[in-house]
Structures are given as C-alpha cells and as structure tokens.
Amino acid sequence: NAGVTQTPKFRVLKTGQSMTLLCAQDMNHEYMYWYRQDPGMGLRLIHYSVGEGTTAKGEVPDGYNVSRLKKQNFLLGLESAAPSQTSVYFCASSYLAENQETQYFGPGTRLLVL
C-alpha cells in the first residue's frame, strides 16, 4: 500500500495562476481532508469529503475548491492563486469518522505563490 500520496511535491505559481493539487489514497477510506499548515498556526482544515461525490467546507475554505469524483481521489483547486496561499498543503484520509478513526496524512505539497 502506498497510503496517501500527493502530487506535486513542490510548486511555484505566479499570482493569478490556477492549479490543482491531487491527493490519492489506496486504503478505501471514506473520509478525505485538505489542510494547510502555516508557521505558528498548526494545521487548518480547508475542505473535506465524507464520501465520493460529497464535499464540505472546513475552517478556511475561501479561495479553494475541491472535488471528489472518485473515492480514492480528492482534488484541491486554486482558481486564482494569491501570495496568502503560500503554504504547505496536507491531504489526509480516514475510515468513517463516526468513531474518530485515525487520519493518515500524505507527505505534503509545498506551494509558493509569487
């Protein structure tokens, strides 16, 4: 099992450009999450999904969109990147959250917006 993988590992964007971050998991998990990590802020939830075809907003959803067309994939989109979106992005997945199953994290995507 590869677990949770993220593509790309690192990216530089110019302000206003768009991009999509891909998260894939091979553990048949229902729940998937996108976080951003900033110094002194810990991890903050951007969006999450409780199953294929469903998405929901987290703590800091503005400027991002997500899609979960396949159970194993969770895409995070930036339509018009801003310097404030410079961050490290982590994807995570878990079984049903009913019993707060453990979240498994990907290695992260480091994004720099100039």
Next chain:
Amino acid sequence: AQSVTQPDIHITVSEGASLELRCNYSYGATPYLFWYVQSPGQGLQLLLKYFSGDTLVQGIKGFEAEFKRSQSSFNLRKPSVHWSDAAEYFCAVGAYNTDKLIFGTGTRLQVFP
C-alpha cells in the same frame, strides 16, 4: 467551541533526558485525543490516541500520554529522548460523530547530544 492549546512553542532537551509536552483542550463532551509527530519535510504520523478506557496510553517510539479529565490535559511523555525524536509535535482533539479534528499549533522539539 473545540480548541487545543500547546503552550510550549519550542522545547530543547538533552539526549537521554525525560520529556513532557503539554496539551490542553476545550470541549464540552468526551473528547478523542491524538498526538501526531512531523519530522522535517514529512507528513504527520500518528504517535498515539485516546478514545476511552485506560487514561494512560502507550504509543509508538516509546511515547506515552495521560488523559486527565479534571485538568483537560493530554500531555505527551517520554522517559529518555533520542536525537531522532527531534521534530514537531501536534496535539489534536475530535469528538464522537463529528467529521473533523482540531489541531494545536505544535511544539518544536530540539534535542542536543
């Protein structure tokens, strides 16, 4: 609202010394509590978790944590730190039948030889 506080931003210890990282939470119901570790340039790895039962929880890499309801705390401990333990540690809280975890801001651990 749920919240997690890790009062120590940065801790430095000598190799072989004991370690305690503090975590305080705020939540009205019974919390589910987690400790994650993040090595430089890596994702987060689960160290241990508390759902119910014995309040002293054993984790990987020789770590343990104790849930103290009266103090709303879930402190992480290790009796003898190794240089490879240098990393950032995150405490997180969740609850039954909710979708999300709330993370603390993290404690960076530095280990001197």
